[in-house]
Amino acid sequence: MTVTPADPDVRHFRTLFISDVHLGSKAAKADFLLDFLRHHEAETIVLVGDIVDGWRLKRNWYWPQAFNDVTQKILRKARKGTRIVYIPGNHDEFLRDFPGTHFGGVEVAERMIHEGADGRRYLVLHGDEFDVVVRHARMVAYLGDWAYDAAIAINVVFAAIRRRLGLPYWSFSSWAKQQVKSAVNFIGEFQKVVVEEARRNNADGVICGHIHHAVITEIDGIRYINSGDWVESCTAIAEHHDGEMELITWQTMASRPAAVLAVSHQMPAIETRERVGAEAA
Ligand SMILES: [Mn+2]
Numbered sequence: 001m002t003v004t005p006a007d008p009d010v011r012h013f014r015t016l017f018i019s020d021v022h023l024g025s026k027a028a029k030a031d032f033l034l035d036f037l038r039h040h041e042a043e044t045i046v047l048v049g050d051i052v053d054g055w056r057l058k059r060n061w062y063w064p065q066a067f068n069d070v071t072q073k074i075l076r077k078a079r080k081g082t083r084i085v086y087i088p089g090n091h092d093e094f095l096r097d098f099p100g101t102h103f104g105g106v107e108v109a110e111r112m113i114h115e116g117a118d119g120r121r122y123l124v125l126h127g128d129e130f131d132v133v134v135r136h137a138r139m140v141a142y143l144g145d146w147a148y149d150a151a152i153a154i155n156v157v158f159a160a161i162r163r164r165l166g167l168p169y170w171s172f173s174s175w176a177k178q179q180v181k182s183a184v185n186f187i188g189e190f191q192k193v194v195v196e197e198a199r200r201n202n203a204d205g206v207i208c209g210h211i212h213h214a215v216i217t218e219i220d221g222i223r224y225i226n227s228g229d230w231v232e233s234c235t236a237i238a239e240h241h242d243g244e245m246e247l248i249t250w251q252t253m254a255s256r257p258a259a260v261l262a263v264s265h266q267m268p269a270i271e272t273r274e275r276v277g278a279e280a281a
Pocket of ligand 1 (some may be wrong): 049050089090091126128209210211
């Protein structure tokens with residue numbers, strides 16, 4: 001890793017986790033992300049899926065200079081010695097055909113185990129494979145393990161059919177938003193399913209994206225971390241050199257004079273699990 005002469009405006013971390021940037025969509029906040037990348041360095045950067053919105057690009061090509069700048073910035077970091085791992089999501093699943101490959105110094109992996117500096121083992125994945133499980137949570141819980149496995153398989157088949165037909169990927173976050181009253185339940189259900197997957201993999205925690213809802217919390221003894229998105233909330237997860245995890249929100253341009261720096265908070269209160277617990281009980 002290159003050591004930059006102490007620039008007080010640049011924070012150095014062990015690892016950064018970034019997801020759901022949706023380059024290709026007009027909603028992507030590329031300027032904020034570029035500014036964030038200028039002010040944050042890490043030994044490893046993990047891109048936790050939906051960095052490029054292939055579905056959107058296929059329908060309507062939208063690629064302004066800012067998107068190039070973000071891409072170049074990431075590749076430059078790779079050239080300077082930062083390890084970059086790209087875990088594809090449902091919007092950039094064209095990369096899923098290339099697990100284990102490298103391009104421009106970027107490793108592609110379907111999922112990974114991240115060993116924290118404090119010895120914790122985290123399962124890192126995007127999270128879309130659980131969409132069907134989450135939508136039909138009650139039925140899946142009732143039918144048991146085989147329904148769980150079947151639901152995940154169905155999700156893969158449905159996504160492939162929709163892609164063949166040129167339809168966009170069914171969006172969890174916009175669907176959850178439409179179900180205004182129960183959106184909280186769906187977020188909670190997603191978290192619960194992902195946490196179970198971490199347990200199945202003997203991990204102490206899970207780091208994911210997909211639902212555009214950043215948080216660091218603890219669910220049933222497993223640490224649940226979501227890196228959020230760069231479409232609305234502009235969030236990332238940073239691992240300190242001692243393994244402590246921090247949620248960073250970057251909604252201002254620090255490069256501009258007199259701008260307010262990041263809002264950052266650590267281990268926010270548990271938000272959604274109570275309701276889910278009540279439902280499951
Ligand atoms: Mn996604």
